[in-house]
Amino acid sequence: MSTALLGLDGVSKSYGAVAALRDVRLELRAGEAHALVGENGAGKSTLVKILAGVHQPDTGVLTFDGKPLVLGNPADARAAGIAVIYQEPTLFPDLTVAENIFMGRQPRRSLGRIDHAAVRARTRDLFDRLGVALDPDRPARGLSIADQQLVEIAKALSFDARVLVMDEPTAALSGVEVERLFGVARSLRDSGAAVLFISHRFDEIFALCQTITVLRDGQWVSTDAAADLTVDRVVRRMVGREVSSLFPKQDTKVRDVRLDVRGLSLAGWFQDVSFTVRGGEIVALAGLVGAGRSEVVRAIFGIDRYDAGEVHVDGRRLRAGDTDAAIAAGLALVPEDRRQQGLVMELSVERNQTLPRRWKLSTAGLLTGKAERAAARTWSERLQVKTSSLRAPVSTLSGGNQQKVVLAKWLATEPGVLIVDEPTRGIDVGTKAEVHRLLSALAADGVAVLMVSSELPEVLGMADRVLVMHEGRLTADIPRASADEESVMQAATGVGR
Amino acid sequence: MTRVQRQVILSKLGVFRELGILAALVVLIAVTALSNSRFLSAQSVKDLLLGSTVLALLAVGQTIVVITRNVDLSVGSVLGLSAFATATLLSGDSGLPVPVVAVVGVLIGAVCGLVNGTLIAAARVPALVVTLGTMYVFRGIDYTWATGKQINAADMPTGFLKLGTATVLGVPVLTMFAVVVLVIAAYYLASYRGGRELYAIGSEPDAARLSGIPVGKRVTAAFVASGALAGLAGVLHSARFGTVDANAGLGLELNVVAAVVVGGVAIFGGSGSVYGAALGAVLLTTIGSALPVLGINPFWQRAAVGALIIAAISLDRALVVRLSKALRARRNRG
Numbered sequence A: 001m002s003t004a005l006l007g008l009d010g011v012s013k014s015y016g017a018v019a020a021l022r023d024v025r026l027e028l029r030a031g032e033a034h035a036l037v038g039e040n041g042a043g044k045s046t047l048v049k050i051l052a053g054v055h056q057p058d059t060g061v062l063t064f065d066g067k068p069l070v071l072g073n074p075a076d077a078r079a080a081g082i083a084v085i086y087q088e089p090t091l092f093p094d095l096t097v098a099e100n101i102f103m104g105r106q107p108r109r110s111l112g113r114i115d116h117a118a119v120r121a122r123t124r125d126l127f128d129r130l131g132v133a134l135d136p137d138r139p140a141r142g143l144s145i146a147d148q149q150l151v152e153i154a155k156a157l158s159f160d161a162r163v164l165v166m167d168e169p170t171a172a173l174s175g176v177e178v179e180r181l182f183g184v185a186r187s188l189r190d191s192g193a194a195v196l197f198i199s200h201r202f203d204e205i206f207a208l209c210q211t212i213t214v215l216r217d218g219q220w221v222s223t224d225a226a227a228d229l230t231v232d233r234v235v236r237r238m239v240g241r242e243v244s245s246l247f248p249k250q251d252t253k254v255r256d257v258r259l260d261v262r263g264l265s266l267a268g269w270f271q272d273v274s275f276t277v278r279g280g281e282i283v284a285l286a287g288l289v290g291a292g293r294s295e296v297v298r299a300i301f302g303i304d305r306y307d308a309g310e311v312h313v314d315g316r317r318l319r320a321g322d323t324d325a326a327i328a329a330g331l332a333l334v335p336e337d338r339r340q341q342g343l344v345m346e347l348s349v350e351r352n353q354t355l356p357r358r359w360k361l362s363t364a365g366l367l368t369g370k371a372e373r374a375a376a377r378t379w380s381e382r383l384q385v386k387t388s389s390l391r392a393p394v395s396t397l398s399g400g401n402q403q404k405v406v407l408a409k410w411l412a413t414e415p416g417v418l419i420v421d422e423p424t425r426g427i428d429v430g431t432k433a434e435v436h437r438l439l440s441a442l443a444a445d446g447v448a449v450l451m452v453s454s455e456l457p458e459v460l461g462m463a464d465r466v467l468v469m470h471e472g473r474l475t476a477d478i479p480r481a482s483a484d485e486e487s488v489m490q491a492a493t494g495v496g497r
Numbered sequence B: 001m002t003r004v005q006r007q008v009i010l011s012k013l014g015v016f017r018e019l020g021i022l023a024a025l026v027v028l029i030a031v032t033a034l035s036n037s038r039f040l041s042a043q044s045v046k047d048l049l050l051g052s053t054v055l056a057l058l059a060v061g062q063t064i065v066v067i068t069r070n071v072d073l074s075v076g077s078v079l080g081l082s083a084f085a086t087a088t089l090l091s092g093d094s095g096l097p098v099p100v101v102a103v104v105g106v107l108i109g110a111v112c113g114l115v116n117g118t119l120i121a122a123a124r125v126p127a128l129v130v131t132l133g134t135m136y137v138f139r140g141i142d143y144t145w146a147t148g149k150q151i152n153a154a155d156m157p158t159g160f161l162k163l164g165t166a167t168v169l170g171v172p173v174l175t176m177f178a179v180v181v182l183v184i185a186a187y188y189l190a191s192y193r194g195g196r197e198l199y200a201i202g203s204e205p206d207a208a209r210l211s212g213i214p215v216g217k218r219v220t221a222a223f224v225a226s227g228a229l230a231g232l233a234g235v236l237h238s239a240r241f242g243t244v245d246a247n248a249g250l251g252l253e254l255n256v257v258a259a260v261v262v263g264g265v266a267i268f269g270g271s272g273s274v275y276g277a278a279l280g281a282v283l284l285t286t287i288g289s290a291l292p293v294l295g296i297n298p299f300w301q302r303a304a305v306g307a308l309i310i311a312a313i314s315l316d317r318a319l320v321v322r323l324s325k326a327l328r329a330r331r332n333r334g
């Protein structure tokens, strides 16, 4: 049980001048789940990419079953039995979900032909194990982030991996899906596989993992048994100082209704959704993956249409399907799928942050660069964006730091009604508290905040009221005083109704 | 419409696209035949099929390349080179049997494709640039070799020329060749790992790399296939016309790309079928011969082809946008 299956020793990796990993060691044992934690940009995903054969380490060695292992490309890692779930989903939008899962490893029949029926059947089996209700034959195009992650998970489970590496697989998932994933991961682990798990959610880490390794600034800090650690101790090692891991919302003066949603319906995905958000209030929209939360906020913002209902902002009715009008009315939406909808990967950090505010920052229609840089610097510092330079392309940032750039971009537009879809997905503890502090400060300034979140502690800590959706309907409106884990989960799963 | 129905329809979208081209083709033929009954005479149908055959063959090869998010602009030049080589070999005293010469033509094309593929995969130069360059290079080789010569039908073995005009039940033998190639290519793309991986590469190249697909190798193979098919098209070209000079296939590449696009193959890769592309080739050829019959001025013929291309691309864009909206919004649970 305690022999190292996969080991790294003295591994370093630099991207140009940026040292992402320095002299890192790690031992994954068979039958054990190992957590890797660290701040955004600590080097976790870089380590994952080395295990996946995507990057080759500058120095250091990998060993597998005690023998040296060289991974020249992702195919080598697969052949060695290493399955990887990357932080950003890597699907083929034009191909079906089933094909995505089995690409390059499709079951075959005579003459080497793909056995399409078997591909479909095995996908269904996997989805049953994971409790996913996706159609194997639908194209991957248009899947929500959570569904994309579920497909990635199914992909990783589809081959008999001896090592399962998961880079923030749960970031967009809610409790029920996470539990199912953990069920499958535990049974893999118990049958002798080694699991490496990365997450910024500590409850998950302690629920699944026996060992915790901490990285800070690309360097190994410690490896300990989870039983010997507490959340606070882990956080202190990650950050190198004391931070509060949660920042509860301050009490504010609740003002007039700013966002008023009446009877919003879209056949097939949500029905008769009505609620209000007042200035100074933070309202959370909770529910399981697929309950229709993101769809509702997208419809409010005008990205998608709706069949019936009305949206009013500050007393004025918004035209359906018109995002420009929504922005003009003071609405801002931080979308769920940031990579697709929130960032221009090739542009620099500062350009990305100031995109929606080009006009405000320009002199006589020209972006002078100076105002742009100053604005970008302010927000990057507030959200602790870790980048070698504000001029660096966003594509070179770590996953969590990319999220911060999008968040900064929309927070800086000074909206009257702010809708955030999973505001802290992939963001580390220190910054998470900062984001919460920011949302709270915005509310105190009279902004109405609607927050979609799958993370229960965040919902309970931040929300004045919790709206819960279940299968496209609002099933509960729980005030802060009576909101707890049980009441929210009951409404979310439709129990007791 | 229930969810299930919508699902079925969405998954059949590709087939709809092909049926659309087929419908356009039928309408065009019907209208033309009504105004001039000779349009459907055996001879004119045969000419139409022969005319489509070379273009369709090239379109099949081009599709294989385009679904990987690449493009091959050198196919016209490769066809010219292969046609001239075939004609030269057959007209000399080499006495080589026709099948051997045909294989040589295909091999010449495959080597040209290998050059393209290697430059693109190894040197990481965009396909548009590489094949634009090799389009001129291959044509240049052809010119240098031919030095203004022309090889005439009289110099070629009659067996070979007969092959060019022979028909079985009114269908030209050359067309049958092309159909066999078409079916094989379609089956490979749909039912073999290598074929599916081409779609994956075109759909999301980075993801393809991360899933361990040997992207460079597959893309090179796609160019070899396109080159080999252009080589085969060159052989058919010389069998059909008998007369070959260094200008064979000049400017054909744009017709091929047009056929592929009209046939519903996404120009940014990841989707489309060789059947659609072949239908696109037939449609373009038919337009070329139907519009003069209808008495339409040649300028409008070109404009019609242009409009068709723009319409096809807009339609595909619109379909993708609608599809992703429908798919995103659909929860497809349960």
Ligand SMILES: Nc1ncnc2c1ncn2[C@@H]1O[C@H](COP(=O)(O)OP(=O)(O)OP(=O)(O)O)[C@@H](O)[C@H]1O
Pocket: A015, A016, A018, A019, A020, A038, A039, A040, A041, A042, A043, A044, A045, A046, A047, A087, A386, A387, A388, A395, A396, A397, A398, A399, A400, A401, A426, A428
């Ligand atoms: N392609 C790249 N080019 C340049 N620098 C990069 C590149 N990829 C990552 N980096 C840098 O390497 C460092 C480590 O990044 P990495 O993605 O490993 O962080 P991480 O621990 O996974 O963070 P997160 O929690 O945000 O996902 C960061 O400073 C990042 O900016």
Ligand SMILES: [Mg+2]
Pocket: A044, A045, A046, A087, A167, A398, A399, A400
């Ligand atoms: Mg990461």
